Amino acid sequence: MCGLLTRCVALHRGFARWRWALSGLVALALAALVLGAPGEVQAGASDTAVEATQPVAGSLAPAVIAPPELTAADYPSITGVNSRVTVWLVAQLHLWFAAFVLAVPIFVFIIEAIGMKTRDKRYDDMAYEFIKISITAYSLTAILGGLLLFSLIVLYPHLFSYLSRVFGESMFYYALLFFAESAALYLYYYGWQWLQGGFRKWLHLTVGLVLNAVGTTLMFLANGWVTFMMSPAGLDPAGMFAGDTWAAMHNYLWNPINLHRFIANIAYGGSIVGAYAAFRFLSATRPEERAHYDWMGYNANFIAILALLPLPFAGYYLAAEIYAYSQQMGITLMGGIFAWLFIIQAVLIGTLFLSANYYLWCGMGRSDGAVRYNRYIKYLAIAIIGSFLVWFTPHTLVLTNEELKALGGPYHKYLGPLGIMPAKNTAVNVMILFTALSFLFYRRSNRIATVAWVKAGNAAQLALYTAGIANLLFLGIYHGYFTNTVYKVAASIPQVMTTLIIIVVSITLDSVMYRGAREVAPLNWGRVPNRAQYALFLLAVAFTWLMGLMGYIRSGIRQHWHVTDVFRDASPDAYTPTLGYAANVVSMGTVLFMVLVIFVFWLSQVSSRKTPNDGFWKAP
Amino acid sequence: MMNNAPLLFVITLVACALLFLGLDMAVMKLNGLTLLYHP
Amino acid sequence: MKHFFKVLVFSLLMIGFFAGFSNFGIPEIKPAPPPVQEQLDLDAITPERFIALGEKLFNGKGTCTLCHNAVGGRAPLLDQTAAIAADRLVEARYQGNASDAQGYLVESLLEPSAYVVAGFGKAGSADTISPMPSVTAGSIGLSEVEISAVVAYLQDLAGLEVTVDIPNTAEAEASEPDTQAKAARVALASAEEVITRFACTTCHKLAGEGGDLGPDLSHIGATRDAAYLRRAILDPAADIAAGYPPVMPPTYATEIYAGELELLVAHLASLQ
Numbered sequence: 001m002c003g004l005l006t007r008c009v010a011l012h013r014g015f016a017r018w019r020w021a022l023s024g025l026v027a028l029a030l031a032a033l034v035l036g037a038p039g040e041v042q043a044g045a046s047d048t049a050v051e052a053t054q055p056v057a058g059s060l061a062p063a064v065i066a067p068p069e070l071t072a073a074d075y076p077s078i079t080g081v082n083s084r085v086t087v088w089l090v091a092q093l094h095l096w097f098a099a100f101v102l103a104v105p106i107f108v109f110i111i112e113a114i115g116m117k118t119r120d121k122r123y124d125d126m127a128y129e130f131i132k133i134s135i136t137a138y139s140l141t142a143i144l145g146g147l148l149l150f151s152l153i154v155l156y157p158h159l160f161s162y163l164s165r166v167f168g169e170s171m172f173y174y175a176l177l178f179f180a181e182s183a184a185l186y187l188y189y190y191g192w193q194w195l196q197g198g199f200r201k202w203l204h205l206t207v208g209l210v211l212n213a214v215g216t217t218l219m220f221l222a223n224g225w226v227t228f229m230m231s232p233a234g235l236d237p238a239g240m241f242a243g244d245t246w247a248a249m250h251n252y253l254w255n256p257i258n259l260h261r262f263i264a265n266i267a268y269g270g271s272i273v274g275a276y277a278a279f280r281f282l283s284a285t286r287p288e289e290r291a292h293y294d295w296m297g298y299n300a301n302f303i304a305i306l307a308l309l310p311l312p313f314a315g316y317y318l319a320a321e322i323y324a325y326s327q328q329m330g331i332t333l334m335g336g337i338f339a340w341l342f343i344i345q346a347v348l349i350g351t352l353f354l355s356a357n358y359y360l361w362c363g364m365g366r367s368d369g370a371v372r373y374n375r376y377i378k379y380l381a382i383a384i385i386g387s388f389l390v391w392f393t394p395h396t397l398v399l400t401n402e403e404l405k406a407l408g409g410p411y412h413k414y415l416g417p418l419g420i421m422p423a424k425n426t427a428v429n430v431m432i433l434f435t436a437l438s439f440l441f442y443r444r445s446n447r448i449a450t451v452a453w454v455k456a457g458n459a460a461q462l463a464l465y466t467a468g469i470a471n472l473l474f475l476g477i478y479h480g481y482f483t484n485t486v487y488k489v490a491a492s493i494p495q496v497m498t499t500l501i502i503i504v505v506s507i508t509l510d511s512v513m514y515r516g517a518r519e520v521a522p523l524n525w526g527r528v529p530n531r532a533q534y535a536l537f538l539l540a541v542a543f544t545w546l547m548g549l550m551g552y553i554r555s556g557i558r559q560h561w562h563v564t565d566v567f568r569d570a571s572p573d574a575y576t577p578t579l580g581y582a583a584n585v586v587s588m589g590t591v592l593f594m595v596l597v598i599f600v601f602w603l604s605q606v607s608s609r610k611t612p613n614d615g616f617w618k619a620p
Numbered sequence: 621m622m623n624n625a626p627l628l629f630v631i632t633l634v635a636c637a638l639l640f641l642g643l644d645m646a647v648m649k650l651n652g653l654t655l656l657y658h659p
Numbered sequence: 660m661k662h663f664f665k666v667l668v669f670s671l672l673m674i675g676f677f678a679g680f681s682n683f684g685i686p687e688i689k690p691a692p693p694p695v696q697e698q699l700d701l702d703a704i705t706p707e708r709f710i711a712l713g714e715k716l717f718n719g720k721g722t723c724t725l726c727h728n729a730v731g732g733r734a735p736l737l738d739q740t741a742a743i744a745a746d747r748l749v750e751a752r753y754q755g756n757a758s759d760a761q762g763y764l765v766e767s768l769l770e771p772s773a774y775v776v777a778g779f780g781k782a783g784s785a786d787t788i789s790p791m792p793s794v795t796a797g798s799i800g801l802s803e804v805e806i807s808a809v810v811a812y813l814q815d816l817a818g819l820e821v822t823v824d825i826p827n828t829a830e831a832e833a834s835e836p837d838t839q840a841k842a843a844r845v846a847l848a849s850a851e852e853v854i855t856r857f858a859c860t861t862c863h864k865l866a867g868e869g870g871d872l873g874p875d876l877s878h879i880g881a882t883r884d885a886a887y888l889r890r891a892i893l894d895p896a897a898d899i900a901a902g903y904p905p906v907m908p909p910t911y912a913t914e915i916y917a918g919e920l921e922l923l924v925a926h927l928a929s930l931q
Contacts (some may be wrong), residue, residue, distance in 0.1 A: 064847070064856060105859050236845050237796070282662040328798070331725050331733070340685045347680060394685075459629040467636030475644065483657035485733060486782050490651045495646040501643075534669055541670045545677050560693030565797030569693070576690035583681030587674050594670060653782045 006473050009103070012505040018063045046278050057262060065165050065241040066568035068158050074154060077573040081355070082572035083155040092589045097260070101141050102215045103269025104134040105302050107228075110210040116201060126296060127481055128192050135189055136600045140177075149513050150434035156571075166234075166241050167225055168246055177214055184211035194231055216262065222248035228552065229563050231325040232616045237513045252325040256318040261306050263314050268543050270304030275540035276601050278533035290526035295538055298363060298525075304539060305356045305435060309503065312349070312428050313496050320489075322557070329564070333557055334421075335456070341553055341579055343394050346424070348546040350388035355538040357384055357479045360438045362532035367446035369389060370522030376441065383434045390427040395419025422480025425492045429472050429499045437465070440510055457513040461506055468502040518608040548586035706811075709825050713812025716805050721794065723809070734791070735776045740764065741817035747774055752786075761822050764810045768794050768801075810881055846916045851924030853919045857911065865930075873907060874900045880930040888924045 063406040068074075077083060108127045115123030152160045164171060188207045195204035234247030241248065256284055277297035323330030331337060361377050364370035393415055404410060417423065451457070479491035558564050560574040645655045667895055704712075718722045726734035744760035755773025757763040766773050771789035794801045801809070804826050811823040839863030847853050855861065860869030863876045879888070888898055890917070895907035915923075 066854060066856075119675070120857070125930060146647040157652075238845070240845075279662070282666070327733070328722060328725060328790060328792055335692045336725060337688055340688065343685060344681050345675070348677065368803060451621070455623055455625040456628050458634045459625040463629045463632035464636050467633050467640055470637065471644070479657070484778060486778075487648075487653055487657050490648055490653055491644075494647045495639075497643060498640055498645065534666075537666055537670060541673050542677075545674060559690070561798070574693045578687055578689055579685065580682035580687055583678045585680040590674050652785070 006479055015563060035450075047606070057327075064243075065162070067095065067162060067239050067563060068566070070158055070570040072570055072572055075156055076157065078155075081155075082573070083151075083571065087148070087155060088552075088555070088585060089589050089592070090144060090148045092548055092586070094141065095146060095551060096589075096593050097137055097141040097573075097596075098219070098546060099265040099268045099547070100272050101134050101138045101267055102219055103265040104130055104137075104265075104273070105185070105211045106266055107207060107269065109205070109212055111299075112208060113203055118203065125515060126301075127398050129296070131189050131192070133273065133276055133601065135185070135603050137597075138141040138185060138479075140596055140600065144592065144603065149588070151198060156562075158366060159567070162563075162567060163225060163229075166228070167245060169245055170221050170224065170249065172283045173220060177218055180214045181211070181218060184208075184214055197275045202619075219261060219265075220254075220258055221249075222260065224251075227251050227253040227257050230558055230576075231322070231329075232563050232566050233423055252321050255316070256314070256321045260311070260314040263311050264547070267304050267307035268547065270300050270302075271543045271596065273540045274300030275303060276300075278536035279601065282530060283470070284331075287526055292368075292525075294525045294528055296546055297359075297533065301356060301359050301363075301536060302439075304543075305439065308352065308356065308438065309432050310500070312432065313500075314491065316425075316496070317347055326564070329557055332559075333553070336580075336596050337576065338556065340394070341582075343392060344579065344583070345546065346388075346392040348542050348549065349428075350392060351542045352539060353384060353435055353547070355380075355542065356390065357435055357438045359532050359535040359539070360442050362443045362535065363377070363528055366523045366527050367520060368524075369448065370445035373441050373445055375410055380434050380438055384431055387427040387431040387434070390418050390422050391431070393418040393423075395464050417481065420480065422488050422491070423478045425495055426472055426476030426480070429495050430469065433465070433468065433502060436506070440506065443510065446520050446523055447514055448520060449514050449517050451513055451515065454513065457509060461509060464502055464506055464509075468498050471498050493551060541590065541594075545586060545590050548589050551581070552582045552586060665793060677817065678693075691719075704825060706821055706825060709808055709822065710811050710815045712805075713808035713810070713815075716801065716809050717812055720799065721805075723800060733779070735779055737813060737816070739817050740767075741814040741819050750774070754787075756764060761810060761814070764813055768809065787793060833840055846861075847888075847919050847922075850922045853915070853923045854926075857915070862907070873903055876927060878910045878930055885928045887923050888927050889920065892920065892923070 051185060075083065108131045110124050111127040111130070115121065115127065184207055186205070188211050191207070193205060195201060195207075228248050228251055231252040232248070234244045234249075234252035237243050274297050277293045277300055281290060281293035281297060284293055319330065319333065322333060335343060357380070361380075364373065364377075395411060407413075411419070449457075475491045475495045475498075479487050483491075556576055559576050560567075560569045561567065562569045641655075650656050693921045723737070727737050728734075729736060741760060744763040748757060748760070748763055753757065753774045755763070755766045755770060757773075763774075771791035773788045773791045775784075777786055779789070781788045781790045792799065794806070807823045807826065810820045811825075814821045814823070848857055854865065858866065859876070862870045862872035863874065864871065865876050866876055869875075876892060883891075887898075891907075893912045896905065896910055899905045899907075
């Protein structure tokens, strides 16, 4: 074990020095840009006297920053390189890796804490294995960040100049915070075996907390820049920025994106780690290995589902704030040219829920006591698949002219109504509820309750679910089809709350009911069919693709604006591409990401390989 | 009574239904609306 | 290794499915290209063509149909608005200042909260605040002429006589909204800000730094008084300094606010 660790450390030390250098380089680059940016008047820039460039020498007043009016000539191009696709892919790859390296410390911290509470070393070992996977990913995140920065500077210099003048200070802090992030991450990882036992373990956990705090702050800073582009704030009615960076950062969409990305990162991180575990499971040769990776995969899936459940609500909140900022933007998003994108999203989310549930159902086979629940699984499947079908039913149909005439309109007479939001909300709430129910069944599968009030408890659970589903249907159908828009939108809130209340109450009730429960038999970790592992891969691939799609919509909703309604995009690529095109770029990105992630996973096990000396070295 | 599952089911069902309805009314009221739509 | 390839093929298949669905499973909608600032040729415009312009704006640049349509229920239908406008003016709920139906139509574009049709107000505002975005700013950016065109279209849509004045080109140019919305800009509070905003140092030196297309103003207060400086800004052609090209823009007269001019003149006059 010691030898293994020494090898790990030796291999990573080389990378570590390089990462420090990269962090320093990024910090220097940003410093140079922020300090040196103002004052360049490039060829082809606007002739109007309105553009503020240099502050008057000797003046103390901050420059009022006007958004420039650009022309196509202001965008440098590299032959054979499509600027938009380049920045798009690099930004998305950066985001995928960043989501992963931010997510892993969150659940590693929690797992470590659980291990400390239960004194079960398996948790500690698993946490350590998770963080090991993310170390190389951290390098790639930094590389892609640097590449993104350079792409923006080279291909969109005016945009970056503008953004760096609005956000200069925060960009500086962002770069400097990476010293803290790196320090915390390396200390957390390299110090894992050293900081063991008693006070040192608490110290180690604190380092993990610091790591998470710094990582979250970094994400919040970057979120400010990107949401400013979507829903700018801190500008006067003429679009001029007068220096209030906090107002610019604290725009309409900042907190919704913060919340959504925080939760989504956890779900995503869980799915990537799950894919890692699934692959190690399939390639395992010994039963103990299979058992270990099966357990790891289960935990990863659990983390992914746990974060997946509240995610649609965070997404809904984000969309609601988009509407609040600009009705037009909101309508374009869901009722205009991007409406069909949400049908694609529905397919992807349905895939996620189906995979996660399928994995849980397959996993029930680990328990000898699961047989008694087998007959209920088909009902869960029917409910989830039914909801998925409702969710992905479009409002407007894909029809030829003849079909349009025959049908008398673009909507199906009976299925069309399922295409509107209230039906979708009901469907997703039902999916979430039944996923929680799957999880409850899984938990129960290996235990027999010993409390006296089991029958009562079960009756209560059943009643809770029945009342809840009835309420969801009432809110969805009555308010969805017999009232107006304002009521329809408002009714989605009690729907959300119903689902969340049921989940919390039922899990609490179940925990109490199964206190002191008898185990049927020890869980047979490793006794799970190979196809269950494919469900984990599907989870990871679908999540990645979905994130890519949502990245497209986040950026695409700005259409031909760099900063909505303020700074117009005058580049040759300013047009909004078709969804098919966007899907192709996202697919390309997903494949690239997969290749890089495979490299990351492979690397994490390379360090444990040792080739014996066969005469290469001189005899001592 | 605690062991009469069907009875407990009905009681809990009614109780939960009322609670959920109360929740609906409270949330709609907070938004300046009523539970039922009066055009 | 066998597992690696199986997983790889499985993943590629799934990605292919998602991409395939996005390309072939949904209708291919080509979003409209970014709008270009159209030059309105109004010299020979007829009423019919003006109404047609209004219709084009209504369905295009004005993005009216995004909300004002029969499907979404987000905004009232406008086919009879011109006809019932007069009735709205006398209602108790009317908060605006229009005196006739045409004025009401223009006002409802510029000040939509003056009268919010029942049931269409922002949630929680009891129909006193309209969720309608600004039609003169940002991405819609309709000019005065374009607003007239839309009103003409609405009047025609309701089957009424079009009462809007058909403008000619000269009037149209005078009412073009500046995309930087200079008219809405907040007055600057110091000479330094004014110098920055109008980029004087592009052509003049101040405190020894700047361009040399125009005279060095670092010590201009020693040789020129406030009256001269004021005239030089408002009417540069009145006296071009010897040896310099006559290229100072004459537009400051219409761009600079009176207060800002005084701040600037006072500052320059103090540079001894």
